[in-house]
Amino acid sequence: MAEEVKLLGSWGSPFSRRVELALRLKGISYDYIEEDLSNKSPLLLKYNPIHKKVPVFLHGGKPVVESLVILEYIEETWEGDHAILPKDPYERAMARFWSTFVDEKCIPAIWMSCWTEGDMQQNFMIQSKENLSILEGELKGKKFFGGDAIGMVDIAAFFIAHWAGVLQEVAGISLINEEKHPILFKWIEEFMSSSIVMECLPAREGLLAYFQAKKEAIRATKAPVY
Amino acid sequence: MAAAGEEVKLVGGWASPFVVRVGIALHLKGVGYEFLQEEFGKKSELLLKSNPVYKKIPVLIHNGKPICESMIIVEYVDEVWASAGPSILPADPYDRAMGRFWAAYIDDKFPSSIRTIRGLNEEAKAEAAEQVATALQLLEDAFAKCSKGKGFFGGETIGYLDIALGSYLGWIKAVEKMAGFKALDEAKTPMLAGWAERFCSDDAVKEVMPEADKLIEFAKKIQAIMNAAPAR
Numbered sequence: 001m002a003e004e005v006k007l008l009g010s011w012g013s014p015f016s017r018r019v020e021l022a023l024r025l026k027g028i029s030y031d032y033i034e035e036d037l038s039n040k041s042p043l044l045l046k047y048n049p050i051h052k053k054v055p056v057f058l059h060g061g062k063p064v065v066e067s068l069v070i071l072e073y074i075e076e077t078w079e080g081d082h083a084i085l086p087k088d089p090y091e092r093a094m095a096r097f098w099s100t101f102v103d104e105k106c107i108p109a110i111w112m113s114c115w116t117e118g119d120m121q122q123n124f125m126i127q128s129k130e131n132l133s134i135l136e137g138e139l140k141g142k143k144f145f146g147g148d149a150i151g152m153v154d155i156a157a158f159f160i161a162h163w164a165g166v167l168q169e170v171a172g173i174s175l176i177n178e179e180k181h182p183i184l185f186k187w188i189e190e191f192m193s194s195s196i197v198m199e200c201l202p203a204r205e206g207l208l209a210y211f212q213a214k215k216e217a218i219r220a221t222k223a224p225v226y
Numbered sequence: 227m228a229a230a231g232e233e234v235k236l237v238g239g240w241a242s243p244f245v246v247r248v249g250i251a252l253h254l255k256g257v258g259y260e261f262l263q264e265e266f267g268k269k270s271e272l273l274l275k276s277n278p279v280y281k282k283i284p285v286l287i288h289n290g291k292p293i294c295e296s297m298i299i300v301e302y303v304d305e306v307w308a309s310a311g312p313s314i315l316p317a318d319p320y321d322r323a324m325g326r327f328w329a330a331y332i333d334d335k336f337p338s339s340i341r342t343i344r345g346l347n348e349e350a351k352a353e354a355a356e357q358v359a360t361a362l363q364l365l366e367d368a369f370a371k372c373s374k375g376k377g378f379f380g381g382e383t384i385g386y387l388d389i390a391l392g393s394y395l396g397w398i399k400a401v402e403k404m405a406g407f408k409a410l411d412e413a414k415t416p417m418l419a420g421w422a423e424r425f426c427s428d429d430a431v432k433e434v435m436p437e438a439d440k441l442i443e444f445a446k447k448i449q450a451i452m453n454a455a456p457a458r
Contacts, residue, residue, distance in 0.1 A: 050331065050364070064323045066330060076319035089305035090291055096298045101279065134279060 003060035005030040008044055010037050012202055012210055014107075014159040015067040016055035021155050021200045022074050026081045068099055071152055084152045098138055098145065099156040105131045106157075110164050114171035115218070121173075128175045132160070136184040143190055154191060161188045162201050170211040234259035235287040237273050239266070241436050241444050243337075243393040244296040245284040249434030250389050251300045251314060255307040267451070297329050300389055312383040321372065322386075325379070328368055329390035335361040336394050343401040344445045351405060358398075358409050365391060366415040373417075377424050384428055392425040399438035400445065 007023070007030050009016025023030050035044055035054050047056045047063035056063055057070045064073045075084050085092050109131055113124040135157070138145060145153035160176070168175055178185045191197055236252070236259050238245030252259050264270055269281055276285045276292035286293045286302065293299050304314040316322050335357055342354035372379040372387060379387035398409050412419040425431055 059320075062320055064320070064327070066327055069323050069326045069330070072326065073319050073323040076322065089302050090288075090293070092305065093293045093298050093302040096301070097293075097295055100295060100298070105279075 004058070006033060006058040007031070008033045008035050008041075008047070008054055008056040008058070010035050010054045012207060013054055014163050015053075017200055017202065018067045018155050018158055019055045019057060019070050019074070021150075021158060021197065022071050022084060024196050024200060025084065025150060025155075026074065026078050028074070028078055028081075068103065068152075068156065071099075071155060075152070082149065084146065084150070084155060086147075086151070094138075095146070095152050098135070098153045101131075101135065102153065102156040102160070106135060107159050110160070110167065110175060113173060113175060114167040125173060125175060129180065132176060132181055132184060135160075136181050136187075139183050139187055144187065150191070150194065150197075154187075157191075158197075158201075160184075161191045161197075162204075163207065166204060166207045166211060169208065170215055233287075233289050235262055236260070237262045237264065237270070237276065237285040237287065238283040239264050240434075241396075241441060242283055243397060244282075246393040246396070246434050246436070247296045247389050248284045248286055248299045248303070250384070250393065250430050251303040253430035253433045254312070254314065254384060255303060255310040257303070257307055257310070266448075296393075297326075297333075297386075297390060300386060304386075313385070314380070314389065315386050316380060324368070324372060325386040325390070328365065328379075328387050332361070332365075332390050332394070340394070340397050340401055343405050344449075346449075355405065355407055355409070359414070362410065362415050362418060366418050369417045369421060373421075378421065384425065384430065388421075388425055392422070392431065395422055395426060396436040396438060396441055400441035403438060404442055404445065 005023070005028060007016065007019055009020065009032060011034060020030075020032070033041075033043070035041060037054070040052060044054070044056060045052060047058065048065045051065060053065070055067055055070060056065050057073070058064075059073075059077065064070050071084065085095055106128070109124050109128040113121060113128050116124055138153070142148075144150050145157065164176060176184060176188070192201075234252070234257055236245070236248055238248070238261070240263060249261075262270075262272065264273060264283055272287075273283065273285060274281055276287055277283075277294045280294060282294070284294075284296055284299060286299045288302075288306070293302050300314060316325060339354040339357045339361075342350050343358070345351065368387075369379060372381075374381060376382050378384050379391070384392070402409050410419050410422055426435060
């Protein structure tokens with residue numbers, strides 16, 4: 001493909017990092033444009049007028065938004081190099097189902113566990129642990145959710161492998177540990193040791209500092225982050 | 227038709243737009259299936275067993291294997307019965323991405339708005355009606371881009387985005403009557419108004435689209451049950 005590939009993303013966003021991971025797994029070169037989400041660029045507002053969010057993927061100038069939609073687009077456009085979806089229709093449906101589960105159930109519960117307090121926090125923590133157990137069940141003795149290689153569900157679960165750890169430290173809580181989710185814990189180790197994943201992730205110290213600052217800001221103003 | 231030895235079951239409810247989606251897809255492909263109507267207010271053993279994560283309808287059970295989430299099921303049906311009938315998903319990856327984007331947008335805006343409009347809070351109703359109007363305006367523009375001059379979002383034949391939006395038409399007509407306002411206005415969204423008529427006249431759609439009057443009756447029934455329930 002000779003057409004231009006661009007990605008509008010944000011350094012700390014797990015969603016734009018997902019797209020970068022997919023592009024790197026497939027060996028697709030792209031121009032990366034960092035967005036300052038507190039001061040959104042005209043480019044971002046032009047290409048994602050409805051949601052005004054990152055990531056925005058541009059192929060030959062045409063925008064695709066919503067990270068899972070972008071992953072499917074990348075998979076369909078650049079066939080052959082490291083498939084992220086299986087060929088079998090049932091397995092594909094399962095991959096789509098679990099990716100959506102990560103987005104709708106796992107990530108919000110983990111995020112809210114880290115930013116709420118008291119009873120609310122307790123409830124989110126219970127939900128998080130339950131959802132993570134359910135997700136863990138899907139590994140079923142495989143190295144990755146995608147089997148022998150990283151697939152769409154693994155890419156979607158990038159947040160769980162990296163951001164979740166940082167957030168738990170900032171909040172001073174434990175959601176995922178070797179004892180409670182041994183299989184998931186092993187998956188995290190395997191996933192995070194991939195050289196391509198390592199290329200793609202925002203530095204832990206940077207994320208930690210960012211979230212710690214955010215927590216201080218919330219404490220200072222007592223404003224909810226959600 | 228489902229081949230000999232193929233077993234296709236659809237666990238659902240006649241009034242659910244999400245279930246209607248799957249029904250349309252199966253009819254478009256000429257796939258025979260057994261419809262297992264869930265009893266309102268109760269979840270069957272089969273539903274709980276085949277969708278333990280969300281415990282929701284629809285669930286498609288194909289040769290004993292369950293598939294959940296309506297638009298995921300629609301893609302599955304399109305892939306499995308690819309040679310039966312026209313493609314539901316567009317061929318071009320960019321068009322597919324547009325379809326998936328708009329389907330997610332529709333599911334974000336319509337269900338809660340429809341629920342609010344058929345509820346009791348007048349102020350909230352007006353706001354919800356506004357939301358629906360805004361969404362339909364955006365979808366009118368999307369229709370112009372996707373249809374490329376043809377009759378459906380999918381072009382010549384009903385496709386993924388037609389199913390995603392069209393499945394709500396029963397309820398849209400129902401709340402129009404219940405709340406006394408025009409959601410699909412020929413003046414404001416002429417292309418969508420024409421499309422809606424075309425969509426609802428399709429044979430595959432007629433098989434499963436619930437009638438507005440039956441939905442109104444159903445909505446009244448739900449409201450009565452909710453009113454009778456003890457206050458939370």
